[in-house]
Amino acid sequence: MSTDAITVLKEDHREVGRLFAEFEKKSTSPKRKAEIVREVLRALTVHTHIEDTIMYPEVRTRVPEVEDDILESFEEHHVVDVLSLELQGMQPDDERFEPKFKVLMESVRHHIEEEETGWFPKVREALGRKELSEIGARMIAERENAPAKVPEPKGLRAALDALSE
Numbered sequence: 599m600s601t602d603a604i605t606v607l608k609e610d611h612r613e614v615g616r617l618f619a620e621f622e623k624k625s626t627s628p629k630r631k632a633e634i635v636r637e638v639l640r641a642l643t644v645h646t647h648i649e650d651t652i653m654y655p656e657v658r659t660r661v662p663e664v665e666d667d668i669l670e671s672f673e674e675h676h677v678v679d680v681l682s683l684e685l686q687g688m689q690p691d692d693e694r695f696e697p698k699f700k701v702l703m704e705s706v707r708h709h710i711e712e713e714e715t716g717w718f719p720k721v722r723e724a725l726g727r728k729e730l731s732e733i734g735a736r737m738i739a740e741r742e743n744a745p746a747k748v749p750e751p752k753g754l755r756a757a758l759d760a761l762s763e
């Protein structure tokens with residue numbers, strides 16, 4: 599199996615994309631939809647963890663021309679973290695559950711699009727095959743260190759409390 603960093607990340611993107619498509623199918627039952635949300639949250643927690651801890655910092659150092667894209671990507675992960683954290687604490691029959699998940703899907707699709715067409719190609723061009731496969735191998739190993747649940751970003755509790763006041 600290839601450990602090419604970009605291939606590893608794109609495979610994760612495909613998996614999440616398949617779950618999104620299944621969620622949107624008319625025939626998907628409410629029970630299955632709730633399961634899909636759990637599966638997506640788990641997959642995104644692992645995926646953003648390996649990007650945040652390995653891919654993004656490595657690329658930021660090695661490919662300075664995409665630094666702004668990396669900084670924007672960190673912020674997009676943060677938005678997804680906030681939505682995920684809220685979904686994690688909600689019951690599937692809450693009227694806000696499904697709309698919130700739809701917003702998460704829109705954000706994630708946009709983010710994936712920016713990674714895959716916006717700056718991954720520049721990374722592919724700038725880094726050698728060997729470098730990319732080393733980064734990928736480290737990301738695969740790092741999967742097991744991902745938190746079990748979406749971690750609460752520092753200061754978010756205060757921000758959410760302020761919003762609901």
Ligand SMILES: [Fe+2]
Binds near residue numbers: 607611645710
């Ligand atoms: Fe990604």
Ligand SMILES: [Fe+2]
Binds near residue numbers: 649
């Ligand atoms: Fe990402």
